[in-house]
Amino acid sequence: MKSIITLTAILICSMNGMAQDFAKAMTNAKTAYSAGKLEDTHFALQQAMQEVDLIVGKEVLKLLPPKMDSLTNNAKDDNVTSNVGFVGCTIHRVYGKPGKQADLSIISNSPMVAMINSFLNSPLLGGMMSDGKTKTVKVQGYKARLEKQPGSTDDKNDYQLQMPLGNALITFKVDDCTDTQILDMANTIPFQQIAKLIQ
Structure with missing residues (x-):
């Protein structure tokens, strides 16, 4: 689990624009969670995961011949x-x-x-x-x-x-x-x- 978190952090740091979108989604999730808005929290976390998926996908394309x-x-x-x-x-x-x-x-x-x-x-x-x-x-x-x-x-x-x-x-x-x-x-x-x- 620790290696997955580390890999995700490296991928996020390597792509600044997407990293900002990820950070914004995580901030929105924390804010919504603190306010007790679980549906909004869930939505913001989904947005963050979509950003991670996009980052990983672009890294996979770089590996292809x-x-x-x-x-x-x-x-x-x-x-x-x-x-x-x-x-x-x-x-x-x-x-x-x-x-x-x-x-x-x-x-x-x-x-x-x-x-x-x-x-x-x-x-x-x-x-x-x-x-x-x-x-x-x-x-x-x-x-x-x-x-x-x-x-x-x-x-x-x-x-x-x-x-x-x-x-x-x-x-x-x-x-x-x-x-x-x-x-x-x-x-x-x-x-x-x-x-x-x-x-």
Whole structure:
């Protein structure tokens, strides 16, 4: 717990504008709590947590490779969104151009993590859901579900990799590739470093 607080403090200090928003939300929470306004306190704390999610998301984007295979990152399409409710934030990056693209999304506190873990860790469920187009793979020691999808032509396929990483769900889609190519690209993503930030 102490390391999480320390990491959060470092991230907050590294981004002044957002740190001010976080500090303002925390001040509002303390003021509302002192006045006995619990609903306002809860709202202000949610605002503070959203700021932390945004900071963490932007730090994760810095860890991602600028290029995958021959596909270059479209920096203008990078996006971090703080979600309302139980879901934390969504981190999104696109490589390449429409038609030949790699799309990476990381959703913290995803409700889909439990379902994907069930498929990956239960032979019965994994077998029932197997239709010859999905298989369980390991990427950097993490179990993931790899699914073949129809591509742009009969001889080309799109692939989607879904990997639970703690309480986050990573979804990585690549157009017109082989299973080996998507796994090679996925191996360039620093999952261990990302896991440390988003936990």
